[in-house]
Amino acid sequence: MKKLVFLVSICLSLLVTNSFAEQKKGLNVVLTAADAQTQQMAMVLSMMTLKQGKEVNMTLCSKAGDLAVIGMESEVLKPMNKSPKMMLQAIMQKGAKVEICPLYLPNAGKDVSVLIEGITVAKPPKVAEQLLNSDFTTLSY
Template identity: 70%
Template sequence: MKRLLVALIASMFLMGANLFANDTKGLNVILTSKDAQTQQMAMVLSMMTLKQEKEVKMTLCSSAGDLAVKGKKSTVLKPMNKSPKMMLQAIMKKGAQVQVCPLYLPNANLKEDVLLNGITVAKPPKVAASLLDSNYTTLSY
């Protein structure tokens, strides 16, 4: 009887968590890491989110901002044989909104015209509003 009660409570909790997940609008991703494997994990989880028909809003800061720059190389990783930059472009094609933080370009001595097509410079009030929106889950790498 005790096991049945524990199983019932656990299943109710899992059902509730699943229902909550379905109400989520999407994912905020803040990516700062220079590490290619960390960058790739952010891209993979973003792609999985898009495949579940949820939104992805990604902000690239610090070293991760290099992913947004035309001509900058990105390490190809196994087992997919794709780089984080290749995955970034794929998630953008699927509708992810990608931006660089406003500190990235001036501190890298770059201008906005070096950004890949579709990537913009973030507006802090909009990023903050998205981070505070409880309809989005936030991941930071």
């Protein structure tokens, strides 16, 4: 079953990245899932998009917000032997813009001091504007 999920995810990533590679400016990703495999798929598709020379805007909400917190670890997954958090940091190094939902920190009893360097608090009007931008494809997990 895991192999099937992996193969389907790879095929989906190729279809998604190839179908808008020439037409779109990039990808908006809204990630709320707590599941490590789902988080990893969001990271893989984001990386593939960046490798196509496109932009990635990611907003982390709910349990996915834990990925933005210093010291909170995430599960290492095969076949890459990387965690979603490791992949998050890699996409940020490649230029992805990553923001945390403004509801996450106060509801988790945290403040901006716990965020990984480079992650900022999202401003809902800006996120809405980006999500409505037809030059970007939006994926939500």
